[in-house]
Amino acid sequence: MIWDLKGTVAGKGPETVVLDVGGVGIELSVTPAVSARLTEGERARLYTRLIVREDAISLYGFETCEERACFDLLLKVRGVGPKVALSALDRFRPDAFYSAVLASDEEALTRIPGVGRKTAGRIILELRDRIGLKPSKELAMSAPAVLGEACQALAALGYSRQEASLALEKLDAKTISGDLETVLREALKRLARV
Numbered sequence: 001m002i003w004d005l006k007g008t009v010a011g012k013g014p015e016t017v018v019l020d021v022g023g024v025g026i027e028l029s030v031t032p033a034v035s036a037r038l039t040e041g042e043r044a045r046l047y048t049r050l051i052v053r054e055d056a057i058s059l060y061g062f063e064t065c066e067e068r069a070c071f072d073l074l075l076k077v078r079g080v081g082p083k084v085a086l087s088a089l090d091r092f093r094p095d096a097f098y099s100a101v102l103a104s105d106e107e108a109l110t111r112i113p114g115v116g117r118k119t120a121g122r123i124i125l126e127l128r129d130r131i132g133l134k135p136s137k138e139l140a141m142s143a144p145a146v147l148g149e150a151c152q153a154l155a156a157l158g159y160s161r162q163e164a165s166l167a168l169e170k171l172d173a174k175t176i177s178g179d180l181e182t183v184l185r186e187a188l189k190r191l192a193r194v
Helices: 032-037 065-075 082-091 094-102 117-130 137-141 144-156 161-169 180-193
Strands: 004-012 016-021 024-029 043-052 057-062
Touching (some): 016 032, 024 057, 057 065, 057 082, 065 082, 065 094, 065 117, 065 144, 144 161, 161 180
Antiparallel strands (some): 004 016, 016 024, 043 057
């Protein structure tokens, strides 16, 4: 797996960027916003996701690990492919996307190119639990992106999604509005007490 690439921007299109990494030009599919922010000739670092299919091998680039995690999450929804997942990231920042899912905001999700009401409903249904949070007014108003990252970090440490979710749900609003490190520290304290 390719975690990230660091190199010089050798070229770019509306939805692609070519990074020169050690003399090799590597093309990545990116959102139009990412392409617009990168400048040819400058150094860049993109977090990546490699997708292998029968007919193609594609590499996708993201500015942050959070964007990549959101992309990965979207790909788990039946009927959502890389193109739609990338469109979602072009339309929403990850935290805004998580908020829309937690608030069951089908209207907002249908603004993503390629997503109709049926797909929006499926995204909400399939991702609410995967984000690791129960939808509630308090959580929808807080920092779901931080909570989503914290849930993934706890899963990487060996906790089940259910254990991670329970620990995160018990955090107060002040802790939730803090940074990722604070949220993880408090969640780990709660998990240690169990």
